[in-house]
Amino acid sequence: MNLKKSFTLLLLVLCSVSIFAQRKGYWDQKVDYTMDIDVNEKTFQYDGKMKLKYSNNSGQELNKVYFHLYFNAFQPGSMMDERLKSISDPDPRMVRNIGTKENPERKSRIEALTPDLIGFQKIKTVKYNGSDVSFKEDGTILEVTLPNPIKDGTTVEFDLTWQAQVPEQIRRSGRNSKEGVAFSMTQWYPKMAQFDEFGWHLDEYVAREFIAPFGNFDVTIHINKDYVIGSSGKLQNPAHVKGYVENAKIKSKNNKATWHYKAENIHDFAWAADPKFVVDSAKTKGNVTIYIVYLPSDKEVSENWKTALGLSTDFFDFVGQHFGAYPWNTYTIIQGGDGGMEYGTATLITGGRNLKGLVGVIFHEAAHSWYQHLFGINETVDEWMDEGFTSYIEELAYQELFERPKARALNPIGATYLSYYKLAKSGKEEPMSLLADYYNTNYAYSTEAYSKGGVLAEQLGYIIGKQNLNKTFLNFYDFWKLKHPTPNDFKRVAEETSGMNLKWYFNLFINTTRTIDYAIENVTAQSIELKNKSNFAMPIDLLVEYEDGSRELFYIPLREMRGDKPAENYEIYSGVKRTILTDWFWTKPNYSVPVSKKVKKAWIDPTERLADINYEDNAYSAQ
Numbered sequence: 212m213n214l215k216k217s218f219t220l221l222l223l224v225l226c227s228v229s230i231f232a233q234r235k236g237y238w239d240q241k242v243d244y245t246m247d248i249d250v251n252e253k254t255f256q257y258d259g260k261m262k263l264k265y266s267n268n269s270g271q272e273l274n275k276v277y278f279h280l281y282f283n284a285f286q287p288g289s290m291m292d293e294r295l296k297s298i299s300d301p302d303p304r305m306v307r308n309i310g311t312k313e314n315p316e317r318k319s320r321i322e323a324l325t326p327d328l329i330g331f332q333k334i335k336t337v338k339y340n341g342s343d344v345s346f347k348e349d350g351t352i353l354e355v356t357l358p359n360p361i362k363d364g365t366t367v368e369f370d371l372t373w374q375a376q377v378p379e380q381i382r383r384s385g386r387n388s389k390e391g392v393a394f395s396m397t398q399w400y401p402k403m404a405q406f407d408e409f410g411w412h413l414d415e416y417v418a419r420e421f422i423a424p425f426g427n428f429d430v431t432i433h434i435n436k437d438y439v440i441g442s443s444g445k446l447q448n449p450a451h452v453k454g455y456v457e458n459a460k461i462k463s464k465n466n467k468a469t470w471h472y473k474a475e476n477i478h479d480f481a482w483a484a485d486p487k488f489v490v491d492s493a494k495t496k497g498n499v500t501i502y503i504v505y506l507p508s509d510k511e512v513s514e515n516w517k518t519a520l521g522l523s524t525d526f527f528d529f530v531g532q533h534f535g536a537y538p539w540n541t542y543t544i545i546q547g548g549d550g551g552m553e554y555g556t557a558t559l560i561t562g563g564r565n566l567k568g569l570v571g572v573i574f575h576e577a578a579h580s581w582y583q584h585l586f587g588i589n590e591t592v593d594e595w596m597d598e599g600f601t602s603y604i605e606e607l608a609y610q611e612l613f614e615r616p617k618a619r620a621l622n623p624i625g626a627t628y629l630s631y632y633k634l635a636k637s638g639k640e641e642p643m644s645l646l647a648d649y650y651n652t653n654y655a656y657s658t659e660a661y662s663k664g665g666v667l668a669e670q671l672g673y674i675i676g677k678q679n680l681n682k683t684f685l686n687f688y689d690f691w692k693l694k695h696p697t698p699n700d701f702k703r704v705a706e707e708t709s710g711m712n713l714k715w716y717f718n719l720f721i722n723t724t725r726t727i728d729y730a731i732e733n734v735t736a737q738s739i740e741l742k743n744k745s746n747f748a749m750p751i752d753l754l755v756e757y758e759d760g761s762r763e764l765f766y767i768p769l770r771e772m773r774g775d776k777p778a779e780n781y782e783i784y785s786g787v788k789r790t791i792l793t794d795w796f797w798t799k800p801n802y803s804v805p806v807s808k809k810v811k812k813a814w815i816d817p818t819e820r821l822a823d824i825n826y827e828d829n830a831y832s833a834q
């Protein structure tokens with residue numbers, strides 16, 4: 212961090228009112244991995260050695276620990292395989308169609324894997340503080356029983372050796388991706404499971420997604436010297452491997468080069484390797500080096516990657532300014548996998564895209580560097596906070612830096628609202644508090660996590676005010692960076708920042724499928740009659756245009772908020788008189804707004820941020 216930045220931060224801290232939204236007694240576990248990996252590029256197998264220092268800060272003794280063995284999901288009969296066979300709308304990447312286009316008959320791709328194409332992580336030995344201990348592999352979870360417990364406040368050491376086979380590329384990780392990347396190495400090492408105040412998070416690898424303790428990684432990879440690696444963390448020996456510096460003196464032994472990486476304070480480490488990879492890089496104004504590692508499959512693809520690199524540096528500066536500074540000094544965008552997935556200081560994305568698609572996916576995955584990596588959100592539990600806030604940042608940045616819509620909508624994520632409305636009316640919606648893997652359909656999961664989660668953020672701005680929303684994001688960063696916050700922690704920061712009570716909003720929007728529906732019922736010479744047609748009450752902005760051409764903005768606070776939203780600086784409100792009315796409350800469906808002049812037009816929510824699923828009756832126009 213440079214001096215100027217520290218000063219800005221100091222100013223920010225001084226300027227923010229003294230808010231105390233940090234949880235007293237918060238603790239988290241810490242990990243420190245040193246790994247040595249020897250890759251056989253012909254068999255797609257590797258041998259792994261790990262030394263893991265594990266710090267227990269939980270306030271209790273631990274008699275067992277658990278690791279994830281994600282590669283084991285890619286075996287016939289696994290939970291992931293069975294889920295693919297039974298879910299009504301499986302991920303198209305993970306199934307093959309043995310029927311016709313018109314009458315598809317989808318079969319799990321995992322079911323068809325032969326032994327040489329399955330994935331596995333076979334644990335050979337586990338040592339605990341130097342002594343062998345017993346362990347049990349059960350699906351994608353490794354359970355290690357300890358002869359003596361890990362005492363609170365101590366750091367212990369595990370030594371693991373294992374053999375792994377990289378599966379056929381089906382989901383996220385794998386060999387020989389559709390685009391031709393040889394190794395997409397994600398979820399590839401035995402990963403210590405998360406233990407926190409809610410207990411152990413022992414989610415089998417079914418589809419989604421991840422959570423782990425923060426810590427340091429020191430990773431050494433031995434692979435055929437013709438391969439180029441893109442990875443999490445910072446490469447320690449660029450002069451001795453292919454791809455990173457001109458005239459590198461590649462050091463090799465038995466035809467293999469050694470790649471050495473270090474990363475600090477991240478919670479997932481990923482890499483990819485291919486002999487055809489090329490590398491480029493650029494620096495952000497905030498001094499973060501952005502690497503791109505991709506297959507230059509044709510001229511257009513290469514051009515797109517170079518353009519995207521420039522936009523990515525702008526992206527990190529933009530997001531850093533609005534959501535908090537990026538704390539690591541590298542970020543690597545690697546071609547690999549089957550779509551896009553976020554990892555610590557890196558992402559794997561498919562790369563043979565047009566420019567729009569490439570920029571979109573990079574902005575999305577890079578935004579996860581905040582919502583999931585800087586804030587270690589538990590994606591298995593609070594999927595909407597991770598994907599929703601990420602999609603929100605992605606959209607803001609996309610419109611600001613890349614494609615600015617001609618007529619800028621007041622609500623930057625209007626399309627996201629429409630996708631949520633469609634789901635809400637489909638009968639398939641489930642509460643967003645549901646565990647990520649358990650949704651009945653992929654449709655409901657993705658629309659809720661990505662769209663409804665984004666709506667939660669923008670609509671929060673409607674409730675507490677746009678400026679308070681912006682402050683909330685920055686205050687949240689000050690309190691929760693590099694920790695594992697929950698939705699309630701975000702709510703508390705929003706409450707402290709705005710001075711409003713928000714229990715009702717977070718509860719109803721996250722834990723239920725209730726929808727919002729207001730209407731202008733009637734307009735008379737004396738009043739505008741409003742109705743809450745739903746069982747979800749909200750504060751109301753009502754813009755009125757009188758016959759004489761003058762305008763007035765009525766603001767009706769919701770009683771539960773115990774506060775008023777400050778005036779907002781939208782263009783359409785400039786020069787408009789703002790009148791704060793007495794509060795409304797959820798037990799009362801009707802509200803009467805007194806008027807003294809003849810009304811020509813009236814709109815509920817003129818900024819279009821209220822998620823009213825039937826907005827057709829929100830406006831009035833005199834005949």
Ligand SMILES: [Zn+2]
Nearest residue numbers: 575579598601
């Ligand atoms: Zn995402």
